[in-house]
Amino acid sequence: MCNDCGCGDPALVPVDVHERLLAGNDRVAAHNRAHFQDAGVLAINLMGSPGAGKTTLLEATARAFQGKTRLGAMSGDLATDRDGERLRLAGIPAKTVTTGTSCHLDATLVHDTLHDMAWQKSDIFFLENVGNLVCPAIYDLGQAANVVVLSVVEGEDKPLKYPVMFKDCDLVLINKVDLLPHLPQVSLQGFTDALSRVMPEPRWLAVSGWTGDGMDAWVAWLNARRPVRKVPRVSVKLA
Amino acid sequence: MHELSVAQALLERAEAICRAEKARAVRRIQLRVGELAGIEKRQLAAAFAAIREGTLCAHATLAFHDVAAVWSCPTCRVDVPRGAPLRCPTCGRPAVLMAGDALLLERVELEVQDV
């Protein structure tokens, strides 16, 4: 290297960083989590393939709670407001988050959307993610629990093919079980065996958003996770 | 494709470090990518190549440090064989992921003008 005129090869300086690449998202997610916890709202990140039945299950959830528990939701959608509309029709105050080209919700999108909603008025708030078994898995949103909807028509091997989605999942809703009689090649056991290879403590419920089967167990699972409200609802403000 | 948003986060951090060190460019970036980190390396490299033009990272190479997933028993320390149910083969306890989920910016190498 040239020490006289500064014309020569540049010197290389290594800098050790060791920092999570998604640290920026994680910081906003922690902020969202604090909002939900301070307000005593149970936030659920609801994920699953396109068409697995996420919105249908939320519609069935609203029926199952019979208005006794206040629900709220935001729904990530690449292009349309259809899911938001369906949820509002089902009695769930809901907003669609149009993600454009982004195939997942991230913590900032969630925070921005919370700011124009009365989300504090809900006891349980659902973050219906964009239909996708890959990308949503690595973005923390500030939820208290991850729930993955896996419908029986998708095939028993999906957990094995998308292990990242399942490794931090708190509950799998095996949906569309009403269709099992039409699928002799598919069994619930095939799904649970696959789940046991990607989740250390597999927890799952067999449900049908269409017939309402399994909704009692799902409602009980949600109720068991409801936090105790620490502060009066009216005093909670978004920062 | 979420690799694009990850590439953007990477570019921002690498440029910020480069500026903080008063270096003139980023020569090499090393990432640690776990098998269960949820990132497709080829897609990340392609996304990074597409957005770095005209930045301090325009000529930076991306290097990946791969880490395989390892599930082990938290008590016996026995590893679960690949593909097997995630339970300790010895005592039956739920396994814990010991390695393979990280997505880290490990190090950057910066070009500084020799003085």
Ligand SMILES: Nc1nc2c(ncn2[C@@H]2O[C@H](COP(=O)(O)OP(=O)(O)OP(=O)(O)O)[C@@H](O)[C@H]2O)c(=O)[nH]1
């Ligand atoms: N038979 C049957 N059909 C169902 C069930 N749940 C949902 N479906 C149908 O599956 C299709 C997709 O359902 P959605 O609720 O829109 O699925 P989604 O996961 O919200 O889809 P995206 O938000 O677009 O990813 C619809 O035609 C539903 O009627 C079920 O339990 N049984």
Ligand SMILES: [Mg+2]
């Ligand atoms: Mg939907």
Ligand SMILES: [Zn+2]
């Ligand atoms: Zn805030």
Ligand SMILES: [Zn+2]
């Ligand atoms: Zn993606």
Ligand SMILES: [Zn+2]
């Ligand atoms: Zn053990």
